[in-house]
Amino acid sequence: MQEVKTDLLIIGAGPGGLSAALYARRAGLDFEIVEKKMAGGQIINTASVENYPGFKDDISGYELAQNLLGHCKRFDIEVREYFAVNSIESVNTRKKDKSYHFKCPGDEKLIWTNSVIMATGASPDRLNVEGESGLIGKGISFCATCDGALYRDREVAVVGGGDTAIDEAIFLTKFAKKVYIIHRRNELRAVEILKDRVLKNKKIEFLWNSVVEKFIGKNKLEEILIRNKKENKTYKLKVDGVFEYIGWKPNSELVKDLVELDEKNFIITNFKMETSLPGIFAVGDVRNTPLRQVITAVADGAIAAIYVDRFLSA
Ligand SMILES: Cc1cc2nc3c(=O)[nH]c(=O)nc-3n(C[C@H](O)[C@H](O)[C@H](O)COP(=O)(O)OP(=O)(O)OC[C@H]3O[C@@H](n4cnc5c(N)ncnc54)[C@H](O)[C@@H]3O)c2cc1C
Known part of the structure; x- marks a missing residue:
């Protein structure tokens, strides 16, 4: 297996990882940045980003990610795409010693590094109800931007009540003739501006106090069995598609035995983005931050790179 040695390994090329790479380059650090899929992170899944300062006109998530990548390329930063780090082993925590502190095997390469920035983000939670796993991709989706256009003039449902659920329900009304939430x-837990917009949207109907009990359909989703918790009644709703936006699971498995996690498995950091193990830093959606957005991920990435530099030169 080919071996790579570096001072810093950035795992994940979403906004947090890419920003860390930019600041690491400008600090003159020797680093690698790897990404298990296409670079850009979760934001490539959204049609419009309206809240990133400096972009007053709507920008798509894909475009924003391309801008970030273009900025990295300008500083000769190459992301190793389709390279998943499979584990992190702490081999030597003695500082000052030139040997490498962390052994990080990927699919075909082994990376030895003195420090790690975990920028691995989060993945969507599932409802885990009957019928769900067999119908994912056959009517059940986690990305309105990717699949919304398939439901032109159809009826769909969104499950959830947070910002992302509401945002994506509004987006789906561009295509669907009716969207149930x-x-x-x-x-709603969503921010006021979104609440106002969604409550005024005539294509959207709320099913309050309701939970999904089962997804029904043979080769594609046909109906959802819903229970109204207040009335304790179940009924079937005919829809062509359903979009789940019920929360996010942090991608923190790589360090679960190395650093302290919170009760939901988000990585605990201090304001320097340091975790409980010296040399491992965490940024963006994977850490226990009060806000999971592009702006917070890029800010975390910048801070982490600065403190990695101090850690390496201490
Ligand atoms: C539908 C949707 C709409 C959104 N809209 C907005 C919005 O309008 N405004 C806003 O500010 N934010 C929005 N967000 C949130 C925003 O996308 C995230 O907060 C941001 O992308 C977090 O960045 P990150 O770098 O922490 O993680 P991510 O973007 O999740 O990137 C993490 C990367 O790490 C990679 N990775 C994970 N594990 C490994 C591994 N073992 N090896 C290698 N690579 C790995 C993943 O493939 C991923 O590309 C939205 C999110 C979604 C899903």
Whole structure:
């Protein structure tokens, strides 16, 4: 297996990882940045980003990611795409010693590094109800931007009540003739501007106090079995597609035995983005941050690179 040695390994090329790479390059660090899929991170899944400062006109998530990548290329940063780090082993925590502290095997290469920035983001939670696993990709989706256009003039449902659920439900009204929002509470958690927009949208109907009990369909989704918790009644809703936006799971498995995690498995860091193990830093959606957005991920990436530099030169 080919071996690579570096001072810093950045795992994940979403906004957090790419920003860390930019700041690491400008600090003159020797580093590698790897990405298990296409570079850009989760944001490539959204049709429009309206809240990233400096972009007053709508920009798509894909375009924003391309801008970030273009900025990295300008500083000769090459992302190793389709390279998944499979584990991280702490081999030597003695500092000052030139040997490498972490052994990080990927599919075909082994990376030895003195420090790691975990920029691995988060993945969508599933409802884990009957019928779900067999119908993913056959009517059940986690990405309105990717699959929304398939439901032109059809009826779809969104499950969830947070910002992303509401944002994507509004986006789906561009295509679908009707969008149900299935929400387990009787009020929304979303920010005011979104609440106002969604409540005024005539194509959207809320199913409050409701939970999905089962997805029904042979080769494609046909119906959802819904329970109204307040009335304790179940009924079937005919829809062509359903989009789940119920939360996110942090991609923190690589370090679960090395660093402290919170009760939901997000990585705990201090303001320097340091984890409980010296040499491992975490940024963006994978850490226990109060806000999971592009702006916070890129800010974290910048801070982490600065403190990695201090860690390496201490
Ligand atoms: C539909 C949708 C709409 C959104 N809209 C907005 C918005 O309008 N405005 C906004 O600010 N934010 C928005 N967000 C949130 C924003 O996308 C995230 O907060 C941001 O992308 C987090 O960046 P990150 O770098 O921490 O993680 P991510 O973007 O999740 O990137 C992590 C990367 O790490 C890679 N990775 C994971 N594990 C490994 C491994 N073992 N080896 C190698 N690579 C690995 C993943 O493939 C991924 O590319 C949206 C998110 C979604 C899903």
